[in-house]
Structure formats: structure tokens, C-alpha cells
Amino acid sequence: MSAMWISVSTRWGITSVQAALNVFISVIGTIGVWTFSRYWWQRGTTKVLNGKIEVPLSALLSLASLGEGYDAVKVLRRRMFAKDNWRLLLQVVIIFMVTLACMFAGPIAKVSLRTTQTVQVKEVEVLQATNGEGFIGNRLGAYIEWNDTIQSLNNAGFPYDQILEYQPPVTKPWVYATQEWNPIWRAACELHDEDLLQNVTASGNGTFDQPLDAFPAFRATYDSAWLNFSENRIERGFSFEYTYTRNHGTIVKDAIFWILIQSDPVVNDRMYFNNDTLKVSVSAFHAKNFSVSLENEDTTQGLSKTWRPSGPVQNASYSRFECVITRKTDVLDESTVPWIWTNDTWSLNEAYTKFWMSELGKQSSKNQIVIVPNPQTLFRLYQAYMVSVNTWLSQPSTRKLSVWMTTVQLSTACLVMLLLLVLLELWLTGHYWWFLRRNKQELDNKCIPDGKVDWMIYNARLAEQGTTVAQNSVGAKKPSKDRDFLRRASLGTDQNLESNQKGLARIYTSPGSTIMASPGKHRNGFGDHVLKQNSPTLMVEIGKQACPGNEKNSGRVTADSGPVDLFTDVEPVVSQDYLSPHLITQGPILPQEDDTLKRSLSHTSSMTMAKSSSICQVTSPKSSLHSMVLTKGDTETVRPIESQDRVSSQQDSLQMETSKIPRSP
Known part of the structure; x- marks a missing residue:
């Protein structure tokens, strides 16, 4: 046996061994990309777990396919070669090389194998003297x-x-x-x-x-x-x-x-x-x-x-x-x-x-x-x-005899490379599972996303944070699993009233989610109402007067119809955008007329406010609910009430108040 070749099989032909090696290279490449991406995710996650305040998203980004690498290059372009993005560049290069190796696994297997004659001890038939x-x-x-x-x-x-x-x-x-x-x-x-x-x-x-x-x-x-x-x-x-x-x-x-x-x-x-x-x-x-x-x-x-x-x-x-x-x-x-x-x-x-x-x-x-x-x-x-x-x-009998056999041999260089890759992948996989086991509690609490599905679940968690769905899950016998968040979440489209252009799509509670609200004349009680999946949203800017202590009225909501109680007649929904200084309505989209609304609002509409970007000092980071009564000829100023701690039962009601001020000339 030459030192450059290792005998692999005497039973399989070279075509069968080539096919098996082809599959093995593809499997090793696929697993290798996965373990490599998990390694870089661990590096970024460790920084978050160690208490680092600002961890760049690029440090948490792990690429697991050539398509994801293309997306990263498309976004960063020449910034991909910047010093702070060397990890992403390395991932793209490795994924490209591994993908190329998987594509050409057949030719690689062909040049890495050969057939030769080797001596093997086998049981053969002989005639005993x-x-x-x-x-x-x-x-x-x-x-x-x-x-x-x-x-x-x-x-x-x-x-x-x-x-x-x-x-x-x-x-x-x-x-x-x-x-x-x-x-x-x-x-x-x-x-x-x-x-x-x-x-x-x-x-x-x-x-x-x-x-x-x-x-x-x-x-x-x-x-x-x-x-x-x-x-x-x-x-x-x-x-x-x-x-x-x-x-x-x-x-x-x-x-x-x-x-x-x-x-x-x-x-x-x-x-x-x-x-x-x-x-x-x-x-x-x-x-x-x-x-x-x-x-x-x-x-x-x-x-x-x-x-x-x-x-x-x-x-x-x-x-x-x-x-x-x-x-x-x-x-x-x-x-x-x-x-x-x-x-x-x-x-x-x-x-x-x-x-x-x-x-x-x-x-x-x-x-x-x-x-x-x-x-x-x-x-x-x-x-x-x-x-x-x-x-x-004599009658035939069997005896061990050295015979020449057609043997398929594998290149030593290819074998060493495959063994190194297997050992590396085993080590990375073991290190990954040990990391998950050691930091399981902390990872569950912080929900650090890993991959596309985890990022979607992460946004679904954020979408439910502060809503009655999240409040109800606190007292549930079984906490919500990742699949529950993914099932309840849906994506909607917003419209920016100022620019009259469509805004970013947002994640909302799904039709299967139950919304807690106070009983009204248009409600059947807790748990009977579900949101419509295709309901659009309407955003109305809230001025600084909505914050306690601000007297200047820079944002108003007006209507030409009679009084409408948005608390009892309109279904409230908590906005998922905690940084947007807007009121968000869930219901039919109404045409914009400068800074005013239509004369009347649909009874199926709802209005909530997310955490304002204005200088409002509130005790809770969660969103506050607001309501107002619109009377013909009056203009209502919305004044927020700081939200209480999370409600834990369906009998708790939401509190809102309004104050009337003279109409501006």
C-alpha cells in the first residue's frame, strides 16, 4: 500500500464508492456551514450575556447559506471589507468555498479515488490432498x-x-x-x-x-x-x-x-x-x-x-x-x-x-x-x-488464502482533510450544545435571536410585549412557546399620514390572539373578540401637549360628527411600535384632510398610543392607553395616563380620561 493511498473497499466498485463519497462530502459541507454559523453566533451572544450594553447586530449575524451571504454583501456592499465586518467577510468566504466543494463533490470524489490490486486474506475453496x-x-x-x-x-x-x-x-x-x-x-x-x-x-x-x-x-x-x-x-x-x-x-x-x-x-x-x-x-x-x-x-x-x-x-x-x-x-x-x-x-x-x-x-x-x-x-x-x-x-473445502483483489483506494490527503473537518465539526457541535446547556436560563430570559426564524419569533415577542396577550400568558399554566409566538404573529402595513406614503410593515397580534378589554355595547365580553388579520392601521401624530406639563397644543384630533367614545365604542389595541410618537388605529383607513380626521370614526376602529418619543416621564416602559370624546365644535386634547402594572385577570378595566379645551381659531 502506498503512503499516498488508503484502501477503502474490496466489495464495492469504484462507482459505488464515488457515489458514497459524493454524498459524504455534501453532508459534511452542510453540517460544517451550520456549525460554523453557530460558532459566530456564540461569540456575539457571549458579549450580550456578559452585560455589554451595545452589541452590533453584525456581531450577532450568522450566515448559514450562500443566499444569506449574498444578502449580507448586497446590504453592506463595500463596507463588507471594513475592519469591523471581517467576521462577516470570513463567513461569506467559508460558505462560498464549502458550497463550491459541495457543488463539485462528484469531480472531487473521482480524483480522490482509484482502483488497484491488493492482497487480502479470504476464505476460498480448495481441494485438500x-x-x-x-x-x-x-x-x-x-x-x-x-x-x-x-x-x-x-x-x-x-x-x-x-x-x-x-x-x-x-x-x-x-x-x-x-x-x-x-x-x-x-x-x-x-x-x-x-x-x-x-x-x-x-x-x-x-x-x-x-x-x-x-x-x-x-x-x-x-x-x-x-x-x-x-x-x-x-x-x-x-x-x-x-x-x-x-x-x-x-x-x-x-x-x-x-x-x-x-x-x-x-x-x-x-x-x-x-x-x-x-x-x-x-x-x-x-x-x-x-x-x-x-x-x-x-x-x-x-x-x-x-x-x-x-x-x-x-x-x-x-x-x-x-x-x-x-x-x-x-x-x-x-x-x-x-x-x-x-x-x-x-x-x-x-x-x-x-x-x-x-x-x-x-x-x-x-x-x-x-x-x-x-x-x-x-x-x-x-x-x-x-x-x-x-x-x-477430494471434496471442496474452505481455507484462508491470500488473494489478489480489486481494491478501491482513497487519497491520503483527501482522507486527512475529511477527518479534520469531521473532528472540527464534532468539536463545534459539542461546544455549541454545552454553551446552550450552560446558559439555558439566561438565553431563555433574553431571547437572543439566532437565524431567520429566531429573529421573526423575537419580533413576535416584542409585538406581544405590553399587550393583554402577554399579560394573560403570565398567569397561564404553560408559558408560551416559540411556536405559539410565531403562530399568533402577523405582518400588517401602516400608512404615514404626514407624507401620505405607505410606511413600514409591522408585526401585530394574530387572529388567534385574545384581546382583553372592558365590556361595551359593541362587545360580547372577554375573549369574544379577535382582531381581523387584514385590518390596516392609521397613525395620528401626538403633540407634546399629550405629555403632562406641556401646555402648547401642537397636535390635534378633530371630527365633525357627534361624540364618539373611543373607549367603549372603539376597540383598543396596543401599538407594537414603542418608539413611534403616534396614535395607531386599527380599522378602515380614512383619507387624510390636513390634520383632521373624517367627521365620524367607524365603531370597529380602535386607537392606542405607543410610548411617545416626546419628553414624557412615565413610570412604566409599556404603552399607555388613551381615550377621548369628540363633540361637534370642540377639539379634544389627548392626555396620557401612566399605565399600571400588568393586569392579571379579565375583570380589570382600562382607565382613560379626557379634558376639553377651546377650539383653536
């Missing part, structure tokens, strides 16, 4: 099986020092691991690579079935111990391509002689016990362009008995392995010991002869160089033959 058919065991014609086994052993890097104790799968690309193999038979081999023999001459004393006698130079390459046939057994085989000529008769173009010499299984009945050390040698001798003579004309005996090589050989070479195979002494289960002391040595040598016969014919017929198998390949066939013989009667 057994005693098989014992000393008579053999296999013939299993060329495809042998070829697949040879390729599998070569690809796995299987060593040349042991006999297989089980047949590994040829359909899975496995790899050799020392700890997974505990061979019963070990081989100490001498491998003789192809050696070119000089000045080789066929003696004519031996037939094709006697290559050691027919080619004395080849016989000389053996150690004398191998030629002790009282202890050893020899098997011969051959395959060749030949041609006829008029002048020279039969010419063998290419011939390969296969010579197997091994410890004789019959001696000391070694083939019955399968315990003794076995010596085995396999040679491949290649001779090119030599003549043959017939020993007799009896063709029924076959070429091996009648054809005798004679004369000079144009080219001759050989390769060979010589091995001493020993058995491990302690074996748990004798039935799993491969039986290599077979008495059918002819089948073993015949396997070599037939396995390479086709290759020889193809190369020689095309006048190509005949390649002599190297000693490693010769021993591979010996391993493949023995394991095929000893697993012939």
Missing part, C-alpha cells in the same frame, strides 16, 4: 488442468521447494504466503538450465527408447549415482518431427527425449508406506537434424524399438532438475498426506511427453527455434501432476 489411490495413483490427459495449475503457481510466486498439500483455486488470483502453507513434503532441488552440448554424435547403438545409449554425450551429463538402476527406475519418452530425403533417407528435424529417473518404488516396498525420502530427476534432451537407421523391417514393433539415431547431430541441448524430497515426521492426519511414491512412473513420464508434444510440432513444422523447457517449468509440471493425482477424490 489425500492419499488418493495410493501407489497406483496416476493422471493422464489432464493437460488443461495442469496448464492452469502451472499458471496459477507461477502467478502466485509459489516456491520450488515443496509439494502442494492442497489444490488452490485457479479462478482466483491468489498469492503465496509462507504462513499459510505447512508442507508435508519438502524438496531440495538442483536446477540445471539449458546447456548446449558440443560435437554430439549418435552412436547407433541405441533405439529411440534408449536415449542414454544412443547419445553417449548426453549420458555423460548424469552423475553415476543416478545411473544405479538397482536402486533407481528409469522411464523414457520422446516426440519428434522428421522428413524424408532421397540422398540421406529419414532425417529427424527436431526431437525431444524425456528421461525420468527416480527411486524405485518396488525396492523395500517403499510404494506402500509413502514415508521414505524420494529422489527424482527429469531431463529434457533436444537433438536437431540427425539421421536414423532401421534395426529391422518389422514395423509392428514401432519406432521406439526399430529406429536408431546415427551420425552427427547438428545441435543438442538439455535441461534438468534433480530433487531430493523428504517428508515431515509429525503429521496430524495421515489421510491428508500426498502420496508421491506411486508405482505408475510411466504415466508421470508420459505426462511430460504429451504435455509438450503439440508445442514441439508447432515450432518445428514452422522451422522455428524449438524452445527446451527450463528446469523450473519441468518441476512445475511435477508439482501440478502430483497435486492433481492426490486431489482426484
